[in-house]
Amino acid sequence: MSRSIPALPLLSIALLVAAAAPAKPGRGHPDAGPNPAADACETCHRDATPDVFREWDAGPHGLLLVKCFVCHGSTGKDFARAPAAQRCHGCHPAETATFAAAKGGAAKGSVRCFDCHAPHGLAAPGKPNPHAK
Amino acid sequence: MSFTRRDFLKASAAASALAGLGLPSDALAASGERWVKSVCRYCGTGCGLYVGVRDGKVFAVKGDRDNHNRGLLCLKGFLLPQIMTAPDRCLRPLVRKGGKLVPASWDEAMGLVAARFRAAIAEHGPDAVGFYGSGQGLTEETYAANKLFKAGLRTNNVEGNPRLCMASAVGGYVSTYGKDEPMGCYEDIDHADVMLLVGSNAAEAHPIIFERMARRKQTGREVKVVVLDPRVTPTSRIADLHISFTPGTDLAILNAMAHVLVAEGMVDEEFVMAHLAFGEGKEPNKSWADYVAFLAPYTPARAAEISGARAEDIVTAARWFGEKGRTATSMWTMGLNQRTKGVWANNLVHNLHLVTGKIGVPGSTPLSLTGQPNACGGVRDGGALSHLLPYGRLIANEKHRAEMEKLWDVPPGTIRPENGLATMDLFKALEEGKLRALYVMTTNPGQSLPNVDRWRKALEDRRAFLVVAEAFHPTRTSELADVVLPAALWAEKEGVFGCTERRYQLLEQAVKPAGEARPDFEILCDLARRLGHGKLLPWRKPADAWEEILTLCKGTAYDFSGMSRAALKEAHGLLWPLPSPGHPGTKRRYVKGEDPLVPADHPQRVKFYGRPDGRAVVWLRPQQPPAEVADAEYPFHFTTGRVVEHWHTGTMTRNCRELRDANYEAVAELHPDDGTKLGVRTGDRVKITSRRGTETFRARLTPGARRGLVFVHMHDAEHMCNRVTIEAVDPVSKQPEFKICAVKVEKVETA
Numbered sequence A: 001m002s003r004s005i006p007a008l009p010l011l012s013i014a015l016l017v018a019a020a021a022p023a024k025p026g027r028g029h030p031d032a033g034p035n036p037a038a039d040a041c042e043t044c045h046r047d048a049t050p051d052v053f054r055e056w057d058a059g060p061h062g063l064l065l066v067k068c069f070v071c072h073g074s075t076g077k078d079f080a081r082a083p084a085a086q087r088c089h090g091c092h093p094a095e096t097a098t099f100a101a102a103k104g105g106a107a108k109g110s111v112r113c114f115d116c117h118a119p120h121g122l123a124a125p126g127k128p129n130p131h132a133k
Numbered sequence B: 001m002s003f004t005r006r007d008f009l010k011a012s013a014a015a016s017a018l019a020g021l022g023l024p025s026d027a028l029a030a031s032g033e034r035w036v037k038s039v040c041r042y043c044g045t046g047c048g049l050y051v052g053v054r055d056g057k058v059f060a061v062k063g064d065r066d067n068h069n070r071g072l073l074c075l076k077g078f079l080l081p082q083i084m085t086a087p088d089r090c091l092r093p094l095v096r097k098g099g100k101l102v103p104a105s106w107d108e109a110m111g112l113v114a115a116r117f118r119a120a121i122a123e124h125g126p127d128a129v130g131f132y133g134s135g136q137g138l139t140e141e142t143y144a145a146n147k148l149f150k151a152g153l154r155t156n157n158v159e160g161n162p163r164l165c166m167a168s169a170v171g172g173y174v175s176t177y178g179k180d181e182p183m184g185c186y187e188d189i190d191h192a193d194v195m196l197l198v199g200s201n202a203a204e205a206h207p208i209i210f211e212r213m214a215r216r217k218q219t220g221r222e223v224k225v226v227v228l229d230p231r232v233t234p235t236s237r238i239a240d241l242h243i244s245f246t247p248g249t250d251l252a253i254l255n256a257m258a259h260v261l262v263a264e265g266m267v268d269e270e271f272v273m274a275h276l277a278f279g280e281g282k283e284p285n286k287s288w289a290d291y292v293a294f295l296a297p298y299t300p301a302r303a304a305e306i307s308g309a310r311a312e313d314i315v316t317a318a319r320w321f322g323e324k325g326r327t328a329t330s331m332w333t334m335g336l337n338q339r340t341k342g343v344w345a346n347n348l349v350h351n352l353h354l355v356t357g358k359i360g361v362p363g364s365t366p367l368s369l370t371g372q373p374n375a376c377g378g379v380r381d382g383g384a385l386s387h388l389l390p391y392g393r394l395i396a397n398e399k400h401r402a403e404m405e406k407l408w409d410v411p412p413g414t415i416r417p418e419n420g421l422a423t424m425d426l427f428k429a430l431e432e433g434k435l436r437a438l439y440v441m442t443t444n445p446g447q448s449l450p451n452v453d454r455w456r457k458a459l460e461d462r463r464a465f466l467v468v469a470e471a472f473h474p475t476r477t478s479e480l481a482d483v484v485l486p487a488a489l490w491a492e493k494e495g496v497f498g499c500t501e502r503r504y505q506l507l508e509q510a511v512k513p514a515g516e517a518r519p520d521f522e523i524l525c526d527l528a529r530r531l532g533h534g535k536l537l538p539w540r541k542p543a544d545a546w547e548e549i550l551t552l553c554k555g556t557a558y559d560f561s562g563m564s565r566a567a568l569k570e571a572h573g574l575l576w577p578l579p580s581p582g583h584p585g586t587k588r589r590y591v592k593g594e595d596p597l598v599p600a601d602h603p604q605r606v607k608f609y610g611r612p613d614g615r616a617v618v619w620l621r622p623q624q625p626p627a628e629v630a631d632a633e634y635p636f637h638f639t640t641g642r643v644v645e646h647w648h649t650g651t652m653t654r655n656c657r658e659l660r661d662a663n664y665e666a667v668a669e670l671h672p673d674d675g676t677k678l679g680v681r682t683g684d685r686v687k688i689t690s691r692r693g694t695e696t697f698r699a700r701l702t703p704g705a706r707r708g709l710v711f712v713h714m715h716d717a718e719h720m721c722n723r724v725t726i727e728a729v730d731p732v733s734k735q736p737e738f739k740i741c742a743v744k745v746e747k748v749e750t751a
Helices: A042-048 A050-058 A068-072 A085-089 A093-102 B005-019 B106-124 B139-153 B167-177 B186-191 B207-219 B234-238 B250-263 B269-275 B288-295 B300-307 B311-322 B342-356 B375-380 B398-407 B423-431 B452-460 B520-530 B542-553 B565-570 B657-662 B672-678
Strands: B034-039 B048-054 B057-063 B094-097 B100-103 B129-133 B158-160 B194-198 B224-228 B241-243 B276-280 B283-286 B328-332 B365-368 B437-441 B465-470 B483-486 B495-498 B503-507 B616-619 B636-641 B667-670 B685-689 B694-701 B709-713 B741-749
Touching: A042 A050, A068 A085, A068 B657, A085 A093, B034 B503, B094 B106, B106 B129, B106 B437, B106 B465, B106 B483, B106 B520, B129 B139, B129 B423, B139 B158, B139 B375, B139 B437, B139 B495, B139 B520, B139 B542, B158 B375, B158 B423, B167 B342, B167 B365, B167 B616, B186 B207, B186 B365, B194 B207, B194 B311, B194 B342, B207 B234, B224 B234, B224 B311, B241 B311, B250 B288, B250 B300, B250 B311, B250 B342, B269 B276, B269 B342, B276 B288, B300 B311, B311 B342, B328 B342, B342 B365, B342 B616, B375 B495, B398 B542, B423 B452, B495 B542, B503 B565, B542 B565, B667 B672, B667 B685, B672 B694, B672 B741
Parallel strands: B129 B158, B129 B437, B194 B224, B194 B328, B224 B241, B276 B616, B328 B365, B437 B465, B465 B483, B636 B709, B667 B694
Antiparallel strands: B034 B048, B048 B057, B094 B100, B094 B483, B276 B283, B495 B503, B636 B741, B667 B709, B685 B694, B685 B741
């Protein structure tokens, strides 16, 4: 079956690394543990958070199977609602460097990847592209 | 999109300013952190990465943006740090006493291993011992074992798990081109107008290669992707055409595609005349006319009848592939290799490229995707199989043996002239009591062998003295061992990996080995000394062995003698051939102007110098069925494979919290219609039984599954798919048919 593939971010518009920001306290995630019946996170989240699931699935992370836990960690006490910068940096170090270079070094205040990038679909429409080619 | 050095320096300067914000940076060791250049521990994609070290521990990884993966990592690679401190790391040698494995000193353990191997050889001859290694061993480690066993102990019983993984791809390349290993590279994906994926779930098994395909699909002009797979997998998300078919009938489909290429004038006649020979069986003694006659009955309609695919889809696939002026890259993995007709299936993919001339130009190449990180570098190229010697040499070839004896400085006649036993034969010999001692390194046959209960029983019956060098304990193999040797893991040792695209890269040591673990390289050198063969393995460190390895490849088709350790340290991978220092390496083999082994004045654009007449062979391979097909008693086909969360037998990935929690156990994937017929819903337990064995799994009804086909992954130590699989092998490659056997499915419990 053929589906249109999501708009893949080119290297130059891919995720960039934000200044390190601690995960926000507050809403966690019930401990789903090792659940043999679960299909990763999909089993619950297709229904529980359908918009989030759909956005993720239609975006580059969904296509490339960067599953929920890569950004959010596991469930229970390991869950991070807002991923720490290291989570993006680990796979997108090039964007760190280009963003930093474009910003001319230290950025004022705290800049997060998700200031530009939609949290799950990851597109950044209408934003200037700080990632040099 | 590669970074120039200038970009890197600019970025580093900027990044150091960012360090004040608490971000790790590449060039700066911020707050006692070090980043050590290395390669991912997992698949044959070979993603470059940096290992982050703090306080002597691995705390993070980040992708190497100067490597082919451009900094990207899949979810397994990203979570690597957790494997280092896994609670089941094997930290001390263990020796079986009174039926139990108990801690022992290194001296006692190694002394026992040496004594038992010496005794086995003294009583029963050198072929009473064997080595079963791995495509996950570093090149220097595998080399050490290969030399010790073949030149020291004088047995050719040196095998490795690439026999279960890549042997048919090897057989395909060797029979078609005369030499193993792909001629293309990842960059060909960037130029492919058409991508043909056969028997590959790259989205889950080679995620970063899949990313490259997806990117090409996105950014290229009218790029077409064809996926041939009985199952619809995440890989098909980029497919313009997915062709499902009855397992084992892909030979008919590939021949039918060739039929269409010929019938509709998509053959490159000049290329055929200049570069091809034709053959059947083992002899290239056929003609183009013979080939055309052979293809005549493989009409799309006939192939559709045989395979259950649609004739019009086969025609479409052929037309897209063969369209003149468009490039085509084929990629495949275990769907073609793990078959009793694996070599033939590989030949048929090569045929498509050969008759159209779509080979040796950017975007046109048959690119076998290698499963393991160092099957190519260590085992295939290094010649660590029972019929091979290093770098394209064969045990059966007298001249090759004499060359190696000279290079190894051992007396003429040292290397035995008969091949050793291939993997399944090796374990049969163990079962029969002929193999008395086996050294297993970095692999888990107690879970990964086909029809695994048979071999487990032989090991449990203590028919052979089993030594297992492993980083984890217990595994389904180490639990059966007489001696378990704690092996250093990944970032705890240094060495070279060689991945899918002939890219060799250096993994630098980042941290000290945990507990009492030692690198396999050291363990083997220790064993060699105790067995009186210290002179053959005289090295103090892997880099010393690398110097020797460079002398062995010089002048061969692999020639990477220009890849000094220093060159590897500086580079982000180098592609062989690379025959002199400073040579940039080779993207496309056999191509004049790119491959240094093709003379500059060669009259044509390619030279298949692996074969004596310089011609590649189009082999006439008919559709023949798998060893075991579904029938009335066992009405389902059973197939096995991988999922993105896990690697091989799961010893590493099951120690990563997120991966374990996300994909806890192996389930039986069934089509919903089969579920209805069986009265089975997702979560119910089903018993899957073959003529060989049985196992119970939870069921998962999966719309992408194929009716009549059950899929179970290989990563679960408690629910082993291999209790059911068949050990029938390809007669040439000796690779088992993990992908197809016949089973019955019965519901045993409602969820």
